[in-house]
Amino acid sequence: MYDTAADAEQLIRRPQDPTDNAAPSGWTAAANALLGYAAHTGSEPHRTAAERALGVVKALGPRVPRFIGWGLAAAEAVLDGPREVAIVGPSLDHEGTRTLHRTALLGTAPGAVVAVGAPGSDEFPLLADRPLVGGEPAAYVCRNFTCDAPTTVAESLRAVLSD
Numbered sequence: 001m002y003d004t005a006a007d008a009e010q011l012i013r014r015p016q017d018p019t020d021n022a023a024p025s026g027w028t029a030a031a032n033a034l035l036g037y038a039a040h041t042g043s044e045p046h047r048t049a050a051e052r053a054l055g056v057v058k059a060l061g062p063r064v065p066r067f068i069g070w071g072l073a074a075a076e077a078v079l080d081g082p083r084e085v086a087i088v089g090p091s092l093d094h095e096g097t098r099t100l101h102r103t104a105l106l107g108t109a110p111g112a113v114v115a116v117g118a119p120g121s122d123e124f125p126l127l128a129d130r131p132l133v134g135g136e137p138a139a140y141v142c143r144n145f146t147c148d149a150p151t152t153v154a155e156s157l158r159a160v161l162s163d
Contacts, residue, residue: 035050041126091118104139133150
């Protein structure tokens with residue numbers, strides 16, 4: 001990851017800084033984006049690319065952890081799964097769907113991704129084959145597309161996402 005465009009003015013050397021500061025470096029921003037995409041879609045090549053991009057964390061983490069914080073957060077997400085949360089419900093106008101969605105967004109699981117949609121939606125692979133439970137909106141918490149039993153109760157979802 002470089003700090004200038006490939007077609008920018010010619011420089012003696014294109015700058016490349018792998019350290020994080022107030023904002024993530026290109027390396028860790030790319031790793032987070034790839035990991036999130038992989039969690040939504042199940043794309044193994046994107047997850048592998050994210051893990052490879054996090055090699056910089058292994059090199060810098062022990063020496064300068066203060067300057068690789070975004071990368072450490074991405075590495076923690078990889079170790080946690082990351083958790084994939086699929087919320088299925090009639091719409092976000094429905095109170096039950098809205099409550100589960102808000103609970104998922106406020107969860108503290110590292111790097112968790114949240115997808116919301118109608119039952120049978122094919123908008124995201126994470127939503128595929130996730131029905132309502134007893135006619136109620138439901139939350140499915142998964143890792144690598146393997147899900148725990150769904151819940152319709154926001155407090156139960158909160159507990160699972162804070163483990």
